[in-house]
Amino acid sequence: MPYARVNELHRHIGESVTVRGWVTTTRSSGKIAFVVLRDGSGYLQAVFSKRDVPDATWARVAELSLETSVAVTGVVRADARATGGHELTATDVEVLGASPDFPISPKEHGSTFLFEHRHLWLRSRRQVAIAKVRNEVVQAIRDFFYERDFVLVDTPILTGSIGEEAGNLFSTDYFDLGKAYLAQTGQLYVEAAAAALGKVYCFGPTFRAEKSKTRRHLTEFWMVEPEVAWNDSDANMRLQEEFIAAIVARVLDRRLEELKELERDTAPLERVVGPFPRISYTDAVAKLNALGSDMEWGNDLGGDDETLLAREYDRPIFVYNYPKGVKAFYMKENPEDPRTVLNNDCLAPEGYGEIIGGSQREDDHDRLLARIVAQGLDPEAYRWYLDLRKYGTFVHSGFGLGVERTIAWICGNPHIRESIAFPRQIHRLYP
């Protein structure tokens, strides 16, 4: 008997096939039983009629419990009553792995319970849909850069020199060389690679030891960081807008079924086309003050301010040229207003907040050194980074996109933690 995956069944109508998977739901009406299977490619309802199967088979069907792994054999039938459009008129079932007392019932559960059972929760329809959207987002990212002739450069996770400040980094002993830190960004390394390859990006996990307890933060999350030689801040924003629009369009094109499963209203996603509104930080402050916020020029935008501002628009927005004091040392000073730097954040609509932080980098050796010293950092640790400005310095820009934040936004999830299979949070290291 040939094996088939659920998403191949349209090629087997009228044939007898065997499908292997896990029991998602069972319903019985005494003489007819419905068993819904999941095999990863889709869901399939197998229908057993007591009249048509041997007593021993019927007895096995009656005992099936949630998440039992089974091989079900039957004839494929197109049936409009079935979700997915196909049904199996089942003739046999073989239990491959029993599943007594599966902890997650189809009823409601609290988030603590579900994350404690994350390894099993991944099997639920919702989580399967999110995993597929994530896969699409990741593939869209890789294809976007590959098609534009970027080179992927994998940056180290263990690092000695440090991205911004040491306070929020995880550290570990590193042989005889003292402390090593888990990377919180690949950016500095990718700047070095940009001088070798022109257009590059890194894509991997990053770590923040900050004790964040919000719906927008994870301690381990994935970030994609392109870096482009000769791009100024303006070109950097154009790349970001093209990038985000491409990701959203790709998901709408290929994962509509999953978005439907997630009950995501796709209308706001369909509006995600460039150009995105651009507001200077200074204008943003004035606008926020007019909207009732009491924030003052010189402070960073808080979460509430970001939400307030983004709500004024129907697509992602850029806020650019922040005060130097609230931003990292490597951002290039704005020649037209030295109080500010040539950077931007991209704020997602619908209250999802910052999904990108980007900037043009300081390419002048002496100015960069001065910023490092002014921030109390050790210039020796940044010697190699300063070298990039000593040997053929170049205008360059880049940004970091938070993958889980982007997925949460596209899926319409209220919390970031469902966007990754096994989220690491301050109170969660299991499973």
Added chain:
RNA sequence: UCCCGAGUAGCUCAGUUGGUUAGAGCAGCUGACUGUUAAUCAGCGGGUCGGGGGUUCGAGUCCCUCCUCGGGAGCCA
């Protein structure tokens, strides 16, 4: 670290100004039912009320303390 909230059955929760034997729905088990989509109907079992201490004739309920978890702030993607 700070502010707010929660902890009662396997799960989600209710539990009144302190009152006698702590409840419901779902899940589980038993039975009925040939088209169910969280099926439905009938019946049955199920409790260290987060831990410790205190007040009281009497505490799930009030007080103190500790623990755990959730949300938010800060930090940022």
